[in-house]
Amino acid sequence: MPELSSEELQEIYTFAVQLGKDAGDLLMSFARARWSDNRYSVQAVVEKDSAVDIVTKADEDVEAFIKTSIEKRFPTHKFIGEETYSKGASRDYLIGDDPTWCIDPLDGTVNYTHLFPMFCVSIGFVLNGKPTIGVINAPFLNQRFSACKGQGAWLNETQRLPLVRNPIPPMPAQAPGGCVFSCEWGKDRKDRPDGNMHRKVESFVNMAAEVGGRGGRGGMVHGIRSLGSATLDLAYIAMGSFDIWWEGGCWEWDVSAGIAIVEEAGGLITTANPPEDYQHVPIEDVQLGSRLYLAIRPAGPSATETGRQTQERVVREVWYRVRNLDYNRPGV
Amino acid sequence: MPELSSEELQEIYTFAVQLGKDAGDLLMSFARARWSDNRYSVQAVVEKDSAVDIVTKADEDVEAFIKTSIEKRFPTHKFIGEETYSKGASRDYLIGDDPTWCIDPLDGTVNYTHLFPMFCVSIGFVLNGKPTIGVINAPFLNQRFSACKGQGAWLNETQRLPLVRNPIPPMPAQAPGGCVFSCEWGKDRKDRPDGNMHRKVESFVNMAAEVGGRGGRGGMVHGIRSLGSATLDLAYIAMGSFDIWWEGGCWEWDVSAGIAIVEEAGGLITTANPPEDYQHVPIEDVQLGSRLYLAIRPAGPSATETGRQTQERVVREVWYRVRNLDYNRPGV
Numbered sequence: 001m002p003e004l005s006s007e008e009l010q011e012i013y014t015f016a017v018q019l020g021k022d023a024g025d026l027l028m029s030f031a032r033a034r035w036s037d038n039r040y041s042v043q044a045v046v047e048k049d050s051a052v053d054i055v056t057k058a059d060e061d062v063e064a065f066i067k068t069s070i071e072k073r074f075p076t077h078k079f080i081g082e083e084t085y086s087k088g089a090s091r092d093y094l095i096g097d098d099p100t101w102c103i104d105p106l107d108g109t110v111n112y113t114h115l116f117p118m119f120c121v122s123i124g125f126v127l128n129g130k131p132t133i134g135v136i137n138a139p140f141l142n143q144r145f146s147a148c149k150g151q152g153a154w155l156n157e158t159q160r161l162p163l164v165r166n167p168i169p170p171m172p173a174q175a176p177g178g179c180v181f182s183c184e185w186g187k188d189r190k191d192r193p194d195g196n197m198h199r200k201v202e203s204f205v206n207m208a209a210e211v212g213g214r215g216g217r218g219g220m221v222h223g224i225r226s227l228g229s230a231t232l233d234l235a236y237i238a239m240g241s242f243d244i245w246w247e248g249g250c251w252e253w254d255v256s257a258g259i260a261i262v263e264e265a266g267g268l269i270t271t272a273n274p275p276e277d278y279q280h281v282p283i284e285d286v287q288l289g290s291r292l293y294l295a296i297r298p299a300g301p302s303a304t305e306t307g308r309q310t311q312e313r314v315v316r317e318v319w320y321r322v323r324n325l326d327y328n329r330p331g332v
Numbered sequence: 333m334p335e336l337s338s339e340e341l342q343e344i345y346t347f348a349v350q351l352g353k354d355a356g357d358l359l360m361s362f363a364r365a366r367w368s369d370n371r372y373s374v375q376a377v378v379e380k381d382s383a384v385d386i387v388t389k390a391d392e393d394v395e396a397f398i399k400t401s402i403e404k405r406f407p408t409h410k411f412i413g414e415e416t417y418s419k420g421a422s423r424d425y426l427i428g429d430d431p432t433w434c435i436d437p438l439d440g441t442v443n444y445t446h447l448f449p450m451f452c453v454s455i456g457f458v459l460n461g462k463p464t465i466g467v468i469n470a471p472f473l474n475q476r477f478s479a480c481k482g483q484g485a486w487l488n489e490t491q492r493l494p495l496v497r498n499p500i501p502p503m504p505a506q507a508p509g510g511c512v513f514s515c516e517w518g519k520d521r522k523d524r525p526d527g528n529m530h531r532k533v534e535s536f537v538n539m540a541a542e543v544g545g546r547g548g549r550g551g552m553v554h555g556i557r558s559l560g561s562a563t564l565d566l567a568y569i570a571m572g573s574f575d576i577w578w579e580g581g582c583w584e585w586d587v588s589a590g591i592a593i594v595e596e597a598g599g600l601i602t603t604a605n606p607p608e609d610y611q612h613v614p615i616e617d618v619q620l621g622s623r624l625y626l627a628i629r630p631a632g633p634s635a636t637e638t639g640r641q642t643q644e645r646v647v648r649e650v651w652y653r654v655r656n657l658d659y660n661r662p663g664v
Contacts, residue, residue, distance in 0.1 A: 035495040110555040114512045115495050116573035117473070141449070142474055163367040163447050180446045185556045191545025197537070205533055213523025223442040224517045225450075226558040241448035 001097050001128045006150075009132070012074070012099075013148040016123050016135045017157065019069055020144060023062050023121040024137035027106060030058035031115060031140065058112065059083055062105035062121060070101050077101055082253045091329055093289035095252060100126045102256040102288075108229030117141050122231040124256025131288065134260030136235050145235040147264035153238050161265045161298075162240030168266065168300035171243065171310035176219035176317055179243035181207050182233045184226055186249050196248065196326055203246070203322035217321050230293075234258025237295045238265040244318060245295040248272050248325030252289045259288065266298030268311040274319035283312050291327040294318060333429050333460045338482075341464070344406070344431075345480040348455050348467045349489065351401055352476060355394050355453040356469035359438060362390035363447060363472065390444070391415055394437035394453060402433050409433055414585045423661055425621035427584060432458045434588040434620075440561030449473050454563040456588025463620065466592030468567050477567040479596035485570050493597045493630075494572030500598065500632035503575065503642035508551035508649050511575035513539050514565045516558055518581050528580065528658055535578070535654035549653050562625075566590025569627045570597040576650060577627040580604050580657030584621045591620065598630030600643040606651035615644050623659040626650060 004012070063083040070079055078100040085094075095102065101124070106112055108119035117140035125133035136145040145161070147153035153161040162168060172178035183204055188196040209218035225242065227233060230250040236242040238261045259269055268283070272292035275281045286293055296314050299307040336344070395415040402411055410432040417426075427434065433456070438444055440451035449472035457465035468477040477493070479485035485493040494500060504510035515536055520528040541550035557574065559565060562582040568574040570593045591601055600615070604624040607613045618625055628646050631639040 035491075035497070110512065111573075114554070114573050114575070115571065116512065116557070116568060117475070143449070159367075165367070180442065180448065180560075185540055189540050189542045189545070189550070189552060191541045191550060197540065201533065201537055205529070208517055208521055208529065209523045210521045213521070218521070218523060220521060222446070223560050224558055225448070225560055226556055228512075228555050228557055236448060239447065241443075241446050243446070 002099060004099070004127065009148060012125055013133050015073055016125060016133050017146050019066060020121060020123050020135035020137040020146070023066050023105065024139035026062050026065055027058055027121055028139035031112065034115065059106045059109065066103055066105060066123065080253060081105065082251070093329060095126055095129060095288060097128045102126050102253050104231065104253040107231035107254055111228045118227045118229050118232055120229060120231050122253065122257040124260060126256055126288070129288065131256045131260035134257030136231055136257050136261065138232060145238060145261050147261040149264060153261045153265035155239065161238050164240055168298055168307065170302035170305065170307060171296065171299045171314045173302070175314045176207055176221045176244060177211065179221050180223045180225060180241065181221040182225045182227070182236065182242040182245040184228065184230065184247055188249065199323040199325055206321040219321050230254040231258050234262050234295060237267055237297050238262045240297050243297050244314065245293070246272055246318060246322060248292045248327045250291065255293060256288060259286070262295055266307070268296045268315065270294050270315055272322070273324045274322065278319040279316055283315055289329065291329055292325060334431060336431070336459065341480060344457055345465050347405055348457060348465050349478050351398060352453060352455050352467035352469040352478070355398050355437065356471035358394050358397055359390060359453055360471035363444065366447065391438045391441065398435055398437060398455065412585060413437065414583070425661060427458055427461060427620060429460045434458050434585050436563065436585040439563035439586055443560045450559045450561050450564055452561060452563050454585065454589040456592060458588055458620070461620065463588045463592035466589030468563055468589050468593065470564060477570060477593050479593040481596060485593045485597035487571065493570050496572055500630055500639065502634035502637065502639060503628065503631045503646045505634070507646045508539055508553045508576060509543065511553050512555045512557060512573065513553040514557045514559070514568065514574040514577040516560065516562065516579055520581065531655040531657055538653040551653050562586040563590050566594050566627060569599055569629050570594045572629050575629050576646065578604050578650060578654060580624045580659045582623065582625070587625060588620060591618070594627055598639070600628045600647065602626050602647055604654070605656045606654065610651040611648055615647055621661065623661055624657060
């Protein structure tokens with residue numbers, strides 16, 4: 001397995017943080033152009049393609065900028081980007097042990113198209129198959145999130161994450177009660193009882209409903225949020241603002257930076273789909289390319305449990321309330 | 333009916349913008365205290381009260397600051413604030429023709445409790461029963477929204493709203509296809525088939541589902557967003573980022589500033605509940621205290637319709653897909 005010295009890792013991290021800033025500036029300059037130049041108007045973009053799967057020119061240009069910058073600085077590293085991948089024929093999982101950049105030039109494309117500020121650039125660096133460095137920049141929010149294994153997770157390079165940390169609170173005793181639950185409707189809107197939309201909605205309603213409702217599955221979460229960006233969902237899990245994020249269907253470039261940041265902040269990420277013996281199975285780290293994700297915010301100990309125990313308790317409470325989602329891929 | 337000169341109105345507007353900045357700073361200083369002082373930790377706040385209806389100390393202190401500032405500067409004006417009102421026994425609608433400030437010191441309380449940045453202070457000034465000035469400050473986002481009747485709507489006092497305005501695009505021809513639909517799950521989570529939660533979810537699913545699905549009601553919206561702040565939902569309607577916001581259950585202090593800003597930006601706001609002859613009735617302006625709101629973003633003309641016609645078309649498309657919500661109040 002390839003090894004990097006701590007100096008090499010630090011060099012890559014410093015480069016990634018600056019790359020995130022520059023790419024975010026570029027993304028924002030395209031956005032600003034759209035409110036002074038009609039060629040980039042929301043209407044023009046929406047009508048050029050199908051209603052939900054829009055790829056803007058910004059997407060392609062920012063990916064090219066990131067790819068070129070990485071190739072120049074680290075010519076031996078591998079590169080997987082959303083745009084490049086989407087144009088290929090294969091849907092295989094391509095990340096091995098080699099140093100690999102896994103990036104999404106624009107996550108939250110629908111938001112970007114409509115100029116809703118919840119969009120970002122996502123830059124992940126994966127080593128030995130594990131997300132090791134993550135940089136997320138949401139330029140319209142002026143919020144940047146970053147982490148490198150062993151160095152903590154940060155907001156705008158200065159504020160350590162999670163925000164509340166003296167001490168970091170445990171997951172609530174009554175969880176999912178008291179929790180902010182983050183989830184996305186996604187693009188699969190087929191009106192079939194067994195389709196992903198109905199599986200998701202049934203799960204959302206279980207999490208939302210009063211305790212005692214839904215045949216005992218009511219979770220009475222504190223709030224339900226849908227931002228339209230998997231990457232920013234993970235960033236707010238790392239910040240401690242969201243307690244639970246449950247999602248299927250996104251790809252490794254949507255989550256590689258976010259996973260690095262969440263794990264470095266002390267969060268837990270496992271699979272969205274409940275295993276058969278979900279109350280007792282050991283809870284395993286998520287597979288990066290699995291397309292099924294359940295993230296729990298960083299948590300400290302309570303009087304009776306370790307922080308990890310409070311997180312695992314919440315994982316099982318979520319698994320009790322959600323349906324299996326139907327996403328898969330070759331090679332994972 | 334009371335009249336104000338344009339100089340008086342300008343004086344009030346200038347005061348309101350500064351008040352919004354100061355109140356937002358105060359709100360943010362309480363938030364920052366929570367990530368350095370355990371007495372204000374998320375856990376402490378969540379456990380002190382019921383899971384969904386938390387009132388923080390910040391709420392009360394910021395309202396007191398706003399109230400005192402207004403009383404000092406405009407002693408003859410009336411004042412309605414969320415905190416003050418909630419402590420009273422009456423749920424009557426109290427806004428008449430007199431100059432009245434209608435404010436929410438903290439909208440998005442659940443977000444604030446969890447330190448998710450989508451919270452804000454909302455300052456509305458209502459004259460002759462109509463929202464006339466609105467100031468919304470989301471200090472953790474560094475985004476301020478403001479408007480005064482006749483002077484346009486603004487982001488951070490410098491960027492006119494909506495953002496895309498050369499020209500302002502019409503609502504999409506295939507709407508609600510192509511639209512970002514903003515909605516909230518709210519606090520009423522009773523698991524009754526005819527309760528508000530199920531009425532809302534059925535409506536959300538209609539808006540989300542593929543065209544042709546849901547017995548012809550599938551709207552295939554471009555995206556569904558839930559921020560947990562009615563005030564910011566309206567701010568992003570004014571910005572043009574959200575196309576449709578549909579909600580029941582919030583109160584006049586949640587929406588008075590937002591309505592002023594949306595209307596001044598060129599948006600349309602009417603009732604959430606479909607009238608009986610919803611395809612043909614004239615579309616009336618919303619009643620401020622009705623607790624039922626449907627907002628459509630600012631829109632310009634298409635080749636065949638005026639901007640207003642494109643908005644009214646979307647109102648009827650939404651009414652076709654949503655159920656009546658069960659919120660009411662005395663006096664409206």
